[in-house]
Amino acid sequence: MNDIIKLLWIDDNLFHDLTEKRMALYMEEDIEPHFATDATDAFYRLRSEPFDVVIVDLRLPPGPDDMWETYRASNFQKYGYALLCTVLGEQKDNFDHLKETRFGVFTIEAQEENPELFEAPIRLAEKNFKMKTHAYHENAFIDFIRHVYKSWR
Amino acid sequence: MEPGMPPAMRQEIRDAFEQIRGLPFPIYAGDSAGNFLFVNEQAAEFFALNPALDPSVYRITTYYENPEERAYVLRRLQEVAPGAWCRDIAVRLKVHDEFRKIRFVSKPFRDAQGNLCGLLCIALSMSDIEWFAEFEEMVHTGFFEVDRNLVIADCNQAFARVLKYGSPAEIKGQPLANLFWEPRNIALLADEITKSPHIEDRRIKLRRKDGAMVIVQMSCIGIAGETEGIARVKGTIRDATFEIIQHDLPVGLFLVNTDQNGEDIISRANRTFAHIHGYESSDEILSKPIRMFHPNAAAYEAFKTELNKATANGQPLLDYYMEVQDRLGKKHNVVANVRYVSDENHHLRVGAVYDVTDHLRGHTRTLEADFSSILHTYIATINGLRDTMTMLLKAHGEDLQKDETHLDRLRAAAETLRSKKRLETLLAELLKTAAERGLADDPSLARMSKLVQRLALGDTSADKEKDNAALGRRILLEFRKQLDVLRALNLPREPVRNLRAEVEELLRLTSMISLSISLDELNERIPDFYYFRDYLRRGELVQQEFRPNNVVPILLDSVHFLEEFAAVRQVSVVLEFNQRDHIPVLCHRNSLNRAFHNLLHNAIKYSWNKGSERRPWVTVRIEKKDDTVEILIENWGVPIRREELESRSIFQFGKRGRESEDRGRSGTGIGLYDAHDIISKHGGSLRITSEPTFGNLPDMYSNPFITRTYITLPVAP
Numbered sequence: 001m002n003d004i005i006k007l008l009w010i011d012d013n014l015f016h017d018l019t020e021k022r023m024a025l026y027m028e029e030d031i032e033p034h035f036a037t038d039a040t041d042a043f044y045r046l047r048s049e050p051f052d053v054v055i056v057d058l059r060l061p062p063g064p065d066d067m068w069e070t071y072r073a074s075n076f077q078k079y080g081y082a083l084l085c086t087v088l089g090e091q092k093d094n095f096d097h098l099k100e101t102r103f104g105v106f107t108i109e110a111q112e113e114n115p116e117l118f119e120a121p122i123r124l125a126e127k128n129f130k131m132k133t134h135a136y137h138e139n140a141f142i143d144f145i146r147h148v149y150k151s152w153r
Numbered sequence: 154m155e156p157g158m159p160p161a162m163r164q165e166i167r168d169a170f171e172q173i174r175g176l177p178f179p180i181y182a183g184d185s186a187g188n189f190l191f192v193n194e195q196a197a198e199f200f201a202l203n204p205a206l207d208p209s210v211y212r213i214t215t216y217y218e219n220p221e222e223r224a225y226v227l228r229r230l231q232e233v234a235p236g237a238w239c240r241d242i243a244v245r246l247k248v249h250d251e252f253r254k255i256r257f258v259s260k261p262f263r264d265a266q267g268n269l270c271g272l273l274c275i276a277l278s279m280s281d282i283e284w285f286a287e288f289e290e291m292v293h294t295g296f297f298e299v300d301r302n303l304v305i306a307d308c309n310q311a312f313a314r315v316l317k318y319g320s321p322a323e324i325k326g327q328p329l330a331n332l333f334w335e336p337r338n339i340a341l342l343a344d345e346i347t348k349s350p351h352i353e354d355r356r357i358k359l360r361r362k363d364g365a366m367v368i369v370q371m372s373c374i375g376i377a378g379e380t381e382g383i384a385r386v387k388g389t390i391r392d393a394t395f396e397i398i399q400h401d402l403p404v405g406l407f408l409v410n411t412d413q414n415g416e417d418i419i420s421r422a423n424r425t426f427a428h429i430h431g432y433e434s435s436d437e438i439l440s441k442p443i444r445m446f447h448p449n450a451a452a453y454e455a456f457k458t459e460l461n462k463a464t465a466n467g468q469p470l471l472d473y474y475m476e477v478q479d480r481l482g483k484k485h486n487v488v489a490n491v492r493y494v495s496d497e498n499h500h501l502r503v504g505a506v507y508d509v510t511d512h513l514r515g516h517t518r519t520l521e522a523d524f525s526s527i528l529h530t531y532i533a534t535i536n537g538l539r540d541t542m543t544m545l546l547k548a549h550g551e552d553l554q555k556d557e558t559h560l561d562r563l564r565a566a567a568e569t570l571r572s573k574k575r576l577e578t579l580l581a582e583l584l585k586t587a588a589e590r591g592l593a594d595d596p597s598l599a600r601m602s603k604l605v606q607r608l609a610l611g612d613t614s615a616d617k618e619k620d621n622a623a624l625g626r627r628i629l630l631e632f633r634k635q636l637d638v639l640r641a642l643n644l645p646r647e648p649v650r651n652l653r654a655e656v657e658e659l660l661r662l663t664s665m666i667s668l669s670i671s672l673d674e675l676n677e678r679i680p681d682f683y684y685f686r687d688y689l690r691r692g693e694l695v696q697q698e699f700r701p702n703n704v705v706p707i708l709l710d711s712v713h714f715l716e717e718f719a720a721v722r723q724v725s726v727v728l729e730f731n732q733r734d735h736i737p738v739l740c741h742r743n744s745l746n747r748a749f750h751n752l753l754h755n756a757i758k759y760s761w762n763k764g765s766e767r768r769p770w771v772t773v774r775i776e777k778k779d780d781t782v783e784i785l786i787e788n789w790g791v792p793i794r795r796e797e798l799e800s801r802s803i804f805q806f807g808k809r810g811r812e813s814e815d816r817g818r819s820g821t822g823i824g825l826y827d828a829h830d831i832i833s834k835h836g837g838s839l840r841i842t843s844e845p846t847f848g849n850l851p852d853m854y855s856n857p858f859i860t861r862t863y864i865t866l867p868v869a870p
Contacts, residue, residue, distance in 0.1 A: 015619070016674065023623040027631070064855070072811070 038063030089121030350375035431479030525689035
């Protein structure tokens with residue numbers, strides 16, 4: 001039997017435009033989906049439990065926590081990026097339990113617009129980045145999750 | 154008079170005085186104590202002495218601006234060789250409250266022991282140039298003299314410096330033609346000087362020794378000779394090249410200084426900088442605090458932060474885009490390049506500002522026009538899609554409809570539950586038959602059992618409606634596939650047919666639910682699309698084009714347009730005014746409609762449910778007050794933070810309130826900016842308050858607030 005992939009998908013549109021893709025995950029026997037819709041929600045989910053795969057949208061709302069104050073001042077919008085920096089960078093000591101977690105980015109933006117994702121502290125593998133427009137069919141998205149699961153940071 | 158002066162000495166001084174008293178200068182003799190001994194007429198006049206009195210009643214020391222300075226003069230005279238004249242003592246005297254710069258040419262007289270006991274003085278008035286002559290080498294004004302052959306006869310160091318020559322000697326004897334950038338202008342200039350010998354502040358292009366051009370500001374005087382018209386020309390030049398650049402460059406240049414109160418003040422600026430900020434001349438903008446030209450304190454601090462960041466990296470702040478406002482409040486889009494002046498501890502900065510407003514406006518207009526037409530087509534497509542969806546609902550869900558366009562979702566949910574139960578029963582019957590026929594272990598049947606179990610597990614709460622319908626449909630599609638596999642098994646056809654029929658019914662129900670929810674979502678978004686299209690298509694508001702219109706139907710238009718949106722949001726719009734009222738305002742109808750649409754849309758969008766007993770509502774009131782009309786839109790729900798109201802950041806373009814993303818509420822951050830702009834241009838005001846209710850704390854933004862929007866407009870006469 002295949003491993004069960006414990007997935008956290010972080011996207012503010014999960015309950016709107018992405019409903020069908022989200023429901024498709026429930027039909028996959030090897031995926032145990034969990035969801036978060038803003039950076040604050042995601043931060044606390046990640047701090048409290050391990051996941052095999054975390055898929056992040058870049059343009060996330062910050063959510064209510066004050067930890068994002070420094071970003072707010074400059075009209076920042078990519079709280080997905082801020083979340084990754086926090087979890088994998090400045091606060092990584094609090095996230096030891098995510099050592100085996102593989103991260104992926106699923107976003108409307110192009111890879112070229114986000115070169116910082118591939119540098120420290122995130123160091124995302126290029127193949128773990130997928131544009132939403134390149135995964136119109138839900139199978140492409142599910143394949144992407146399985147690919148991220150098999151990848152190594 | 155000094156008592157101890159020997160008569161012989163006095164006579165000697167007198168003789169010396171008599172020899173020169175006829176010269177046309179103030180001449181006097183005095184003793185070492187400063188008493189006048191003898192004065193000629195010019196000296197009496199110069200020092201305003203009463204000719205009826207003995208001059209010895211006056212003392213030269215009383216005329217010194219600084220009396221101690223005389224001691225210095227006497228010390229200098231002590232050093233002069235016997236019988237010699239001292240020619241370089243310059244002092245400032247005060248005669249009847251008037252300061253006079255004087256050069257003394259003095260001859261000291263000493264007794265047998267060599268002590269100074271008297272002196273003879275010629276007082277020569279000095280011009281400012283003579284007075285400051287010792288600074289000549291430091292002066293940047295070039296002096297020159299040209300002879301009748303148009304050759305440089307004389308010049309000072311500054312003249313040579315302006316033209317990049319090493320010394321005056323190097324330039325003396327050069328024909329003027331070598332120095333003029335356009336030699337043909339020499340004849341014209343000479344002709345002009347002949348006609349009018351005084352020329353002031355003429356801009357002339359000269360050629361430097363290195364071949365480069367320098368533009369100077371020249372003043373000169375033509376001096377007539379004995380036989381010919383003009384024998385020589387004397388004048389001054391000043392390098393004005395950078396002055397011209399500063400003056401004529403179509404870029405705002407500035408220098409900002411931090412004063413003793415820590416305020417950043419404009420200390421120098423060129424004309425373009427003044428124009429960008431709404432002033433005619435650069436003098437008018439001097440000493441103004443620079444922050445007054447930034448739209449708000451936060452914007453100014455953001456600029457300073459970026460400047461400091463760049464400085465910390467050893468860089469100037471380059472191509473910083475920002476919005477500034479001129480003294481009349483008109484917005485300009487500018488790009489600034491700024492740096493701190495070194496060694497000034499961030500207290501002095503210089504920069505250049507480009508006004509890119511028109512450029513940006515042109516680009517924006519093109520983009521807006523293009524995008525609005527795309528959006529227009531998109532809206533048409535969406536409207537067509539909405540009609541089709543409505544028709545599909547009618548065609549396949551007529552039995553579930555609440556009215557012409559809406560599904561009764563409670564009924565649909567109940568029907569779905571009943572259908573699921575039937576499906577379970579039918580499957581149970583089939584499984585029983587299958588067991589009887591030895592097919593209990595068939596994998597398709599096992600899979601179908603599992604799928605039905607998952608179907609039954611669905612959370613039936615209202616906020617899971619969309620998920621349940623979507624997931625249920627996926628399960629049923631999988632179930633239907635398994636039904637196809639059953640054809641190969643030895644099973645009775647009727648139960649399988651019944652199962653398939655029930656699956657189709659469930660698929661219909663879940664599809665109708667999904668369709669209805671999607672239609673609601675579409676209806677929720679459509680006002681945004683319409684608003685954004687109208688915003689992009691807006692023209693300039695020209696007050697001359699305003700017409701008197703009754704404000705009541707304009708407001709009602711917005712209310713009716715948003716009815717569907719309010720229905721989807723389950724918000725009631727309560728109108729507390731007489732819809733037949735006639736309150737004329739001078740307005741641009743479409744723009745005012747857009748502003749109302751916006752404010753009402755916000756009130757509906759950000760409303761919360763106030764409790765189970767009543768659905769949320771928005772109250773709209775109109776009150777006529779003398780020569781104004783006040784429209785109040787009140788809702789209860791998502792708060793606007795106090796600091797956002799105080800800083801008025803909610804009225805900034807593209808700014809959304811921090812709480813506005815509550816529960817996925819989308820928005821552009823343009824609406825309030827636009828509404829404020831429209832209402833201001835109608836001579837009205839827009840005021841917003843947001844306050845906690847039920848005694849909640851003012852900073853607890855997780856609680857609902859009452860938000861009130863007051864629109865005040867002048868009533869048309």
